[in-house]
Amino acid sequence: MAHQPNHDFIIQELEKKYKAINQDTATHLEGLLHSKPITYWDYIQTDALLSLQIQRTTLPDEMVFIAYHQINELIFKMILWEIQQVAEKEALNVVFFEDKLMRISRYFDMLTTSFDIMREGMDVEQYNKFRHTLTPASGFQSAQYRLIEFASTELINLIDYRFRKTIDRNTPFEHAFEHLYWQAAGKDYTTGKKSTLLINFEKRYKEEFITFMKVYNTKNLWSRFKELPEADQKDANLVKAMRHFDYTVNITWVMAHYKAAAHYILGKDGDGEATGGSDWQKYMHPKYQRRIFFPELWSQEEIDNWGENV
Ligand code: HEM
Secondary structure, eight states, X not given: OTTSOOOHHHHHHHHHHHHHTTOOHHHHXXXXXXXXXXXXXXXXXXXXXXXXXXXXXXXXXXXXXXXXXXXXXXXXHHHHHHHXXXXXXXXXXXXXXXXXXXXXXXXXXXXXXXXXXXXXXXOHHHHHHHGGGTTTOOGGGOHHHHHHHHHHSOGGXXXXXXXXXXXOTTSOHHHHHHTBGGGGGTEETTTTEEOHHHHHHHHXXXXXXXXXXXXXXTTSHXXXXXXXXXXXXXXHHHHHHHHHHHHIIIIIHHXXXXXXXXXXXXXTTOOSOOTTOOOHHHHTOHHHHOOOSOGGGSOHHHHHTTTTTO
């Protein structure tokens, strides 16, 4: 019987585990006798996942639009998952930071390089039919995209340039929220009137956003970077990873997105109007938005030319 596996150690560990939570080990072991073996489809929840693509029209390419957006949301989730680990890490060090940043960047690289699936993957005529069933919704209302921004940078870098001088660390979050750069897509600043796109978005997420903004005020990627020892903040690989992330999110992705939008909205059946109703050609271009997560890591010239010649 010498070749029989010895389970004593495992049993002892199980005893310890269940004793700690006041549970009877024997009952749990007996449960194992009846438990179902795991399968791929139960674990990955394939059936649930594949039942979530519900079209509003009969046009086949609407499926591409829905599925690709859902894939984006899943990837956004993974990005937030990694950022959160940097945000919460005790005794953060440069190796851990860089490793997580590279994971985050790879996800965003993937979103950028795959954007042709949107641009080339749908028939322009079909797109311009099913999009009319989507008004007044827009990818603008992706909450996770906004959370990624809040979790990446200091709030001031997300404030509309026109109002930056009036906002500092003592400004109430509510006031800062009203002057986030993306309010420009749905707010008439002279009258203060908001579009339905923005009203619906805020009704659903504003409270959550304000809480998140407060939490990440001191633990966004930039604040955590500044907590590192000075020498680590100069680590060439880390700085490169930070710059790569900033450039990918705020220029490469934005341009891929802008080009896809132009392809359909200004294409042969397009009417020039965005479903969300923004002044999109101006609003979406990186040279107008000039969103930069880590301005200290760019030269003045790079900042001045942000989004130009791309
Ligand atoms: C054919 C494909 C697409 C078109 C034509 C398009 C068009 C637009 C337009 C015109 C806007 C400006 C807001 C408005 O609707 O008025 C916008 C914003 C936005 N879209 Fe898309 N989009 C497309 C695909 C996507 C995809 C795949 C995502 C991924 C989730 C996405 C996420 C966003 C986000 C996050 C914003 C807000 C960007 C910002 O505030 O700077 N879009 N989109």
